[in-house]
Amino acid sequence: MLLALLMDVSLAVMGAGIGAGLAAIGAGIGIGRIGGSAMEGMARQPEASGKIQGAMLIIAALIEVAALFALVICLLIWTKM
Amino acid sequence: MSDSCLSLSNLRKKRLLLTAALFFAFSAVFASSEPHEEEKFNPADLIFHHISDAHEWHFATTPSGQHITLYLPVILYSSDRGLETFSSHVFHNEADAHTSAIYNGYTLDEKGHLIATDGRSFYDISITKNVMMLFLTAFLLVAVMLSVAAGYKKNKGKAPKGIQSFIEPIILFVRDEIVKPNLGHKTDKFLPYLLTLFFFILFGNLLGLLPGAGNLTGNIAVTLTLAVFTFIITNVSGNGAYWSHIFWTPDVPLPLRAVILPVEIIGIFTKPISLTVRLFVAITAGHIVLLSLICLAFVFHSYVVGTFSSLVVLFIYLIELLVAGIQAYVFTLFTSVYIGMATAEHHDDH
Numbered sequence: 001m002l003l004a005l006l007m008d009v010s011l012a013v014m015g016a017g018i019g020a021g022l023a024a025i026g027a028g029i030g031i032g033r034i035g036g037s038a039m040e041g042m043a044r045q046p047e048a049s050g051k052i053q054g055a056m057l058i059i060a061a062l063i064e065v066a067a068l069f070a071l072v073i074c075l076l077i078w079t080k081m
Numbered sequence: 082m083s084d085s086c087l088s089l090s091n092l093r094k095k096r097l098l099l100t101a102a103l104f105f106a107f108s109a110v111f112a113s114s115e116p117h118e119e120e121k122f123n124p125a126d127l128i129f130h131h132i133s134d135a136h137e138w139h140f141a142t143t144p145s146g147q148h149i150t151l152y153l154p155v156i157l158y159s160s161d162r163g164l165e166t167f168s169s170h171v172f173h174n175e176a177d178a179h180t181s182a183i184y185n186g187y188t189l190d191e192k193g194h195l196i197a198t199d200g201r202s203f204y205d206i207s208i209t210k211n212v213m214m215l216f217l218t219a220f221l222l223v224a225v226m227l228s229v230a231a232g233y234k235k236n237k238g239k240a241p242k243g244i245q246s247f248i249e250p251i252i253l254f255v256r257d258e259i260v261k262p263n264l265g266h267k268t269d270k271f272l273p274y275l276l277t278l279f280f281f282i283l284f285g286n287l288l289g290l291l292p293g294a295g296n297l298t299g300n301i302a303v304t305l306t307l308a309v310f311t312f313i314i315t316n317v318s319g320n321g322a323y324w325s326h327i328f329w330t331p332d333v334p335l336p337l338r339a340v341i342l343p344v345e346i347i348g349i350f351t352k353p354i355s356l357t358v359r360l361f362v363a364i365t366a367g368h369i370v371l372l373s374l375i376c377l378a379f380v381f382h383s384y385v386v387g388t389f390s391s392l393v394v395l396f397i398y399l400i401e402l403l404v405a406g407i408q409a410y411v412f413t414l415f416t417s418v419y420i421g422m423a424t425a426e427h428h429d430d431h
Contacts, residue, residue: 061407065359068366075369079125 009081016077019070027067031060097220124376132296132368134211135193136169140293153213155195157187159203169207211303214295218285226280255279259414263421271420274314278307279413286364286405290398298408299365301357308353311416316349319423352419356412363408367401 038056042049138151152170159165171184181189186198195205225244232245241249260268260275285298297303325331327345330338374394378387 057403058407058411061363061404061411062359065363068362069358071366072362079129 016074020074023067023070030063128372155207210295214297263417283409301361304357304360308356312353323423
């Protein structure tokens with residue numbers, strides 16, 4: 001009985017940890033692609049690098065927030081357990 | 082023409098000072114010494130204590146164990162007892178710092194929420210730490226903008242000086258890069274709201290990064306309120322084309338319109354929800370990351386870890402300053418996009 005309860009809690013906490021890790025992977029892939037395209041665009045046309053850099057930072061912030069949604073949920077799970 | 086409408090006249094200054102003095106008259110700063118307890122350091126408690134709202138404003142703890150705390154007023158309204166006002170110092174338990182004392186049937190639970198010991202219901206409209214931060218942000222916003230306006234009056238026709246020259250490029254950036262591309266000739270109608278929104282979020286984010294400050298824009302109630310304002314403004318100024326696109330989408334076969342209708346209706350509500358959650362999560366997660374890295378040094382009890390974590394924290398703090406500006410920009414940008422979509426003129430290209 002106690003073992004079953006402990007198992008539930010530890011599974012939940014493990015799920016929270018894996019979720020946070022997956023969220024980080026998602027953010028990494030998304031921002032990496034943005035950065036890659038930005039580098040490519042800047043290499044093709046160095047005059048536009050100021051505008052490209054500005055747009056890159058803004059979109060990176062948006063993607064990062066999507067990953068942080070998941071992180072906050074994982075934190076909530078951890079604190080409930 | 083008098084300048085009392087643009088500059089802070091003497092009477093206004095006195096009123097502002099009196100208001101500030103009244104707030105501080107209801108609270109008192111106490112320095113109390115706590116017995117030093119040897120207990121296991123819990124990073125989760127520290128982090129949540131720093132990012133959540135509280136009835137007292139704990140600035141710092143001196144090395145000798147004294148807590149510098151500002152005890153904020155508690156204002157409660159219940160139907161049987163009416164309005165009750167007292168300082169939250171009454172909850173401070175001298176004997177045991179971690180439990181709260183009971184006063185008049187009210188006490189604080191472990192999370193710092195005010196509850197009634199006999200389970201009565203009441204309205205808690207206290208001045209908490211976040212409310213004080215809200216007042217501070219609003220006061221700062223009013224002071225800065227009024228002095229910029231006074232600067233325009235004084236330097237009519239001349240180059241801007243002082244704080245006017247610092248704020249003016251930011252205002253022009255908001256007007257020309259964010260509002261004008263999305264609103265076109267309706268810019269002047271919505272520009273006051275959008276400028277207020279931008280500067281309020283920017284000041285709120287930046288003030289929340291100061292040490293000892295409260296986490297204003299990381300409070301989901303605050304961001305929800307801002308998103309509700311956007312929701313109201315968007316839907317009230319929505320013209321016929323906007324509503325007809327939602328309920329009776331043109332250029333789409335008839336059976337598909339019944340499917341699109343609930344999706345569009347949900348779409349009206351997901352926009353403010355996404356605005357709320359985006360700002361809340363960005364700021365709160367930033368604070369959590371900063372606090373976790375600082376706690377690393379305390380968990381490992383090592384100077385090397387402390388030095389490295391301080392450098393990393395410095396770097397991430399600079400990123401958080403950037404995020405503060407970017408989140409203000411993104412909130413204002415999306416708001417102007419939504420208002421632009423709602424007030425767009427009907428184009429005859431269907």
